Amino acid sequence: MGGRKKTLLGMAALMLLTAPLAAQSWAAEGPGTVELGSLANYYSPVTFDHAMHTGVAASCADCHHHTTGLAPTNPSCARCHKAGEQTSSVACKSCHSDQRFSAENLAKIEGNPQLYHKGKPGLKGAYHQKCLGCHTTMGGPTGCQDCHTRNDKGDAFFNSGKYAPAPSASAGHEGGH
Amino acid sequence: MKKLNRRSFLKGGLAGGAAIAAVGTSKQAAAGTHNFGGYPDSMGVLVDLTKCVGCRTCEAACNKEQGLPVPDKPFDDPSVFEEKREGGLPRRTSEKAYTVVQKYDVPGREHPLFRKVQCNHCNEPACLTSCFVNAYKKTPEGAVIYDKTVCVGCRTCMVACPFYIPAYSYSSPTNPVIKKCIMCYDTRLKFGRPPACVEACPQEVMTFGKRKDLLKLAHQRISEKPDAYIDHVYGETEVGGTAWMYLSDVPFEKIGYDTHLGKEPIISYVKEFLGMVPMVLTIWPALFTGFHLLSNRKDALKNEDNKS
DSSP states (O other), rough: HHHHHHHHHHHHHHHHHHHHHHHSSOOOOOOOOEOTTOOSSBOOEEEEHHHHHHHSOOTHHHTTTTTTSOOSHHHHHHTTTTOOOOSSSSHHHHOOTTTTTTHHHHHHHHHHOSOOTTTTTHHHHHHHHHHHHHHHHOOOHHHHHHHHOBBBHHHHHTTTTGGGHHHHHHHHHHHHH | OOOOOOHHHHHHHHHHHHHHHHHHHHHHHHHTTTOOOOTTTOOEEEGGGGOOOOOOOHHHHHHHHHTTTOOOOOOGGGGGOOOOBBBBBBOOTTTTSSSEEEEEEEOOOOSEEEEEEEOOSSSSSSHHHHHHOEEEOOOOTEEEEETTTTTTOOOOOHHHTTTTTEEOOOSSOOOOOOOOTTTTTTTTTTTOOOHHHHHHOOOOOEEEEEHHHHHHHHHHHHHHTTTTSOOOBSSSSSGOOEEEEESSSGGGGGGGGOOOOOOOOHHHHHHHHHHHHOOOOOOOOHHHHHHHHHHHHHHHHHHHHOOO
């Protein structure tokens, strides 16, 4: 219980820390770094160097789609989303749900028959598909722990590190049958 | 009175059998136009193989959610992809792992393709059809679950499954039973939550939702990116449809999927025969016993006459 309380406290602190970032006006270049920790469970939060990535990306729209007011680079998106006003928030989590498959979110999608982007990924999927997709093509880091180090809970989850199965167990099993 | 011998009895039996078969066929023909096709609001999972990076987080999540034994190797160990079982085939589901990720090196594809294997939760499951103790159940939520307390360990479902999914607890000397993915029914699905593997996946390879919605989504994805996908949703029609469906950029037959299963649920092939089994089992013993008693009575009477 103590551990859970601590994580909750940590998450609350994180939200407080990141709240001003989300609230600030996103004109021009945006924030220097953003800590992505709302999903941190088995891994430490990601300290995302936003300033560095603005230098690498060809356009804000590469990651932010149409929300920054720029015309989307993908012609399919551009059919509907035109260049114009910046949306009230350009943070990933403003559009990508961190509870993608909850009954509430699924009901929300079902209750909106006009919605085109019914398959919009959740926050975790959006992060990983965007980051890993680009890192793969651009030659960026692609290992899990290149972006976020795994914590003790994560080691236990993956039966790795100090929780790794004893090698004798597998050897004995293979020799069994 | 005409003496009933073995030959005449068999003749009568054949005629009766033909009559039963005729009834069975006409019923089947009537039912043939309308298959069950699955519960209308059942849930499913759409797996987009183009997105999987082979991290095996789904395997770890399944292990923890289902309380499975400690794995032989850590879940972040990629060497399992090179493991081969008999016939050079990749790892399959086992009593220790209800889901496994397989790796396929596809010529001409820049990166290897990873394929997650688990129960596909058929609309009309062959395992359920084959089980003579009725251990299996297809729930309205879409999961194919089983009652391990009634399972007698006959392994017929392992033979029946067109996807080779049910595993067997060979490690139990006293009470070996079937072990397989239940779509996290007990702990998640029946409360409206997605299976643990779906929630754990960092890449959102899997989309959880109503099966009918997932089908629309799958075809939308294909039409949005026709060059990125094979124009087929595996599981849409295979063996009468499955709750788990797949999108791929590589022809399915090249990555271990059986593309010759047909659209008919497995039960369609055995409905006629299975329909006759209960009749044969109930009517024939009574008939035989009756004939046996009749013929014996005659003999017994004859014996009594001789004695007196």
